[in-house]
Amino acid sequence: MHTLRIENTYADLPERFYAFTAPSPVAAPMLIKLNVSLAHELGLDPDDLASEEGVAMLAGNRFPQGIRPLAQAYAGHQFGNFVPQLGDGRALLIGEVVDREGHRRDIQLKGSGPTRFSRNGDGRAALGPILREYIVSEAMHALGIPTTRTLAAVTTGEAVYRETRLPGAIMARVAASHLRVGTFQYLAVRGDVEGLRTLADYAIDRHYPHLADKEARYLGLLDAVVAAQAELIARWMLVGFIHGVMNTDNMTISGETIDYGPCAFMDSYHPSTVFSSIDHAGRYAYVNQPRIAVWNLARLAEALLPIIGEGDAALEEAQAVLGTFQQRYETAFHAGIRRKLGLLTEQGEDMALAADLLERMAQNGADFTLTFRDLANELDAPEGKARARDHFIDPTSFDDWAARWRDRLAREPEHQTERAAIMRATNPRYIARNHRVEEVIKAATESGDFAPFEQLVAVLANPFDEQPGNERYAQPPRDEERVLATFCGT
Template sequence: MTIHFPFQNTYSTLPANFFARVAPTPVASPRLIKLNLALAIQLGLDPDLLSTAEGTEILAGKLVPDGADPIAMAYAGHQFGHFVPQLGDGRAILLGEVVDKEGVRRDIQLKGSGPTPFSRRGDGRAALGPVLREYIVSEAMFALGIPTTRSLAAVVTGEAVMRETALPGAVLTRVAASHVRVGTFQFFAARGDVDGVRALADHVISRHYPDVRSADRPYHALLEGVIARQAELVSRWLLVGFIHGVMNTDNTSISGETIDYGPCAFLDNYNPAQVFSSIDEMGRYAYANQPRIALWNLTRLAECLLPLFDDDKDKAIEQAQFMLGEFSEKFTAAYQAGLSRKVGLFTARDGDEALVQDLLDAMAKNDADFTLTFRQLGNAAGDEADTADVRAQFTDPVAFDDWSKRWRERLALEPQTAAERKAAMQAVNPAFIPRNHRVEAVIQAATNSDDYAPFEELLTVLAKPFEDQPQFAAYADPPLPDQRVTRTFCGT
């Protein structure tokens, strides 16, 4: 075999009940759709070799590269609040780990690579649409500066998968800091396996939180670290209008990355109660609910760690509650600071939070587009006369005018020049997001016509979300009424 992956596997050295050893299921005639050249180089891989027929067969699971130790990871999880004691990688196989050029250990996982012992009667395969959606949205999130898993490659398998109808099959090669989830801890805790919880915690500390190894109470420090990362992560989701869609505990990464892009979506009009996921019938994971659910998930993690905190359960609970109590403060601080930057306020003053909330309230009442309102607000900050575009986002432009008077009075207290303020706002307010109708159009073109030109062009636009890109200006437009996507779907 000519293609070398510099694997240095650690998870597969953990006890046998952490995973199942299983090889990917070969596919008929794989074809490479997309290879992430920059990411391949960062991982120490040769993109020219990965683009060959042999490389494509590796990325499709037809060949297993030297040094790989393929495993399906075991985990449990709360799905929409209901606990399932065993889930696990039902359609994903971890080939192994590599240390990238920055010294960061990264998982390389095939998603849609066939059944595993955790498949629960599923086929272990992925349809093309969900693979393209995850590739697009995960790479867009990376360009937006939000911690996320990455997409190394997408391959069509040459085989159909049956969902409601027959669809083209595909495999995504996903790269992650790791695939350890809150649900991974729950798998062992549900079985009363304290040694398993401890071994997993030690592994996570070594891999993701090495600074806490020397702490007086390292397991407490671990929980504090996960809480801090989740608070920051979810604040960043809200600041770009992202809705995860399925924030189950098995979709909550211990590393603090966004993981498992199923029925995810971005806001068009600002609506705090917005839900796109077809399976979220009660709105549990609505846009504005995401901070509350993150805390709920972290509480489930804390429950798993209680035996490591103190032999006295009451003391352990008290300690966990104290740490969990810090989530809201950390989230609110990150979120409010981000909102202030979005409206051009870079010093803190009393009344700022109320000022920004009044804008959000006006946006919600007037069906204002979330992304365009903030982007065009930057233009208005740079030139007082340049307000037509932002006013047009409001069904009643007077609502913006009334708020704008107070906003300009507040801007006058800031030290920046108008040009500096506009540049700073444009650096945090993207012009381009993965608009749901654009993603759907890409999926339809690929699925129905084997046409990947729209996919390539959308990736090009989303790679530079904070640049105006006049040649692609139409990609910033919200959907027309007949283009609106009201429901997104999970790929299983």
């Protein structure tokens, strides 16, 4: 591993922030997928990572000298209920690398064995959830959505036991950092004001260095996180992504999507869509995601309040920052939905037009992804090619809306062909559809066949391109293929 230069600035923080922990060795690690392009981006040698020594490191069996793995401490509101100590129960931060762009990136092993925070868990991960996180996180990256990424997936040669016996696996996850809202809550609930200030300074240095010399830098940190999360949630909503478990320990300070458990992309559009098997009340339904983001950010504000300032003035300042979320979110979402509709200028009726389309889609079981994708075909498709109206139970419902849409397009200055190209670069054809994800997981876990996994990952790497021969990956599920519930995998 001669090219590996790993630091760990988090280990320089006070030890009450984490617990040094050695991973539990596994019996027979085998590399099943190395993200070669990400390795290059990180300045790592893929050949080194794929070597016997590299796989031993990715499995947690053996590390180069100087690496000090640690489990990070954090708290969190889980489905609204506060848990004062959570922490990395099956993950270890092995350190950081500085990538080719000069950005510091965490490398974490997930499924590497129990830690002080495991709460009687085995600290392991099953192969299925590891493959799901690889597929969906890389699909999100290809869609241009800020996300943690997967550097590698390794099977362990050992079984884990959930409802049944399953093959075990470990993933190497890459993140701008693993700092969460819950990391600050962990210190706040303990009254650790000094620790809060230390952590906030670290977060500013890591993610928002322009705030370092500001007098009100901790209020600035809250403002920066609110801005990042408003943009992130808008991007989720624009592609029909449902996180499924938006607990405060699953909201990053960096504004990256993290923790792909019971996540899913919608097929047929409906605002109340829920997939997570544990979200019985629909707390984290698609339509609720912006509201829950504000709720989570309010918990961050509460945690930061002791270092933002004293008295009513500090509270009012924090509330004012939280009050900017909705406008920031709407600005990002409205700009995105206009582009999805091919509206490149702003006019007053645009949002009513978009809302009407979404309502008709919900009433007609229209596929979210393909309806928007096929709007471009309304502009330049040859006669007889499938169009957006084909996704509606009652196609005349679309026709009525489309007449008003075309009237609106007529007031746009851009050429029709250019607009269609912009729409296709905005609306993906391929998403990580649940039935395809489950299909490849089943092949890998039941038959040891990773070819379907490789193929799906390759298709999702180019979500906006037409891919002749891969059309089936774009199609919604048949009734018998529909996946109605997703699971966290822990």
